[in-house]
Amino acid sequence: MKRRTRLVHPRRSVPEGFRSLAVPVYRGSTTLFPRAAAVRDTWDHDQAAYTYGAYGTPTTVELADRIAELEGAHRTFVTPGGQAALTLVYLACCSAGDHVLVPANVYGPSRDFADRVLRRFGVDVEYYAPLDLDALAARLRPATRLVWCESPGSLTMEIQDVPAIAAAAHAAGALVALDNTYAAGVLFDAFAHGVDLSIQALTKYAGGHSDLLLGTVSVRDEALYRRVGPVLQDLGCSVSPDDCSLALRGLQTLDVRLAAIGASALEVARWFAGRDDVESVRHPALESCPGHAVWRRDFSGAAGLFSVLFRPPWTRAALHQALDRLTLFGLGYSWGGVTSLAVTPGFAGRDDGGRFGDRLVRFSIGLEDPGDLVADLDRAFRR
């Protein structure tokens, strides 16, 4: 054989039997089959373990299994990001003519997808006040297919009564999906509280180092597994085994990172709560957070995310100047890494009456020493 052929079909092979503590990174589009008749194409790992790289390699399936175990789910699908996990749930559950209820404080891009895409395909999207159970119950109707929860809600941090929402939704024949990113599959047991589909952005705490984008959809039962799987295949939502390998590494330290981050964040939040220029600190473990009593009942701890609503005369411009004086906090979106971050979020599309947008700062606390963070904040927010 000529060199060209030998480069593709080498004669020598490396010794077998290597074992590492780390999950190997299996890359691959093509999956080889033992015989021509065995070749097939399906997302369903129960039917045929591996048929095409898009539906997973042992690395991605390992990550899916570990998230399923962590969340107590029947099965888990890995997606290219948290947003892809959200849209997969919408697309798997909703058809033209269906009605979907979404909390008004939901993660902005979820709202954008519902408004810009779902509506175009004839899905009736309606928003509900996240803490008003009666108003939610009044909006449930026979066409309601899906009720979303997000707890705490993005930016404004309301804790929802998920068990009560799930009971009402199920009585009306609707499925309940939860954006469980904050709790990282650790601080809130979605399935024990009645949720049918739980999504996470692994980008945040599972990844934990701000260097990857991944998400998951975890499902309660086999029927939902069979509903979501084919849609994932049809959408072509494939993930990189390299990113999955980083998430697998992150998962090993998830619990200890969350514990350290949670303790620091509470310390920093309490420092803000003691300032007289602060109207309220929206940290789930503080009484000033809307839905705090539900957090105490349903959660096993708090993560590193909270928002601070400053009093007038603080303005958005003055807050920007203060944030620019910070030296330990990065300014930017996403969260859950080792570096503390701050943003003054936009509230486009939200019915907040202009209340929050100007004077709310969202903080994500990382793994720095909390005393150093407070000292940095104290310098920056001194007027």
Ligand SMILES: *Cc1c(COP(=O)(O)O)cnc(C)c1O
């Ligand atoms: C970041 C985030 C997402 C989206 O995750 P990506 O991986 O960035 O797509 C979804 N929901 C919540 C609550 C988030 O914070």
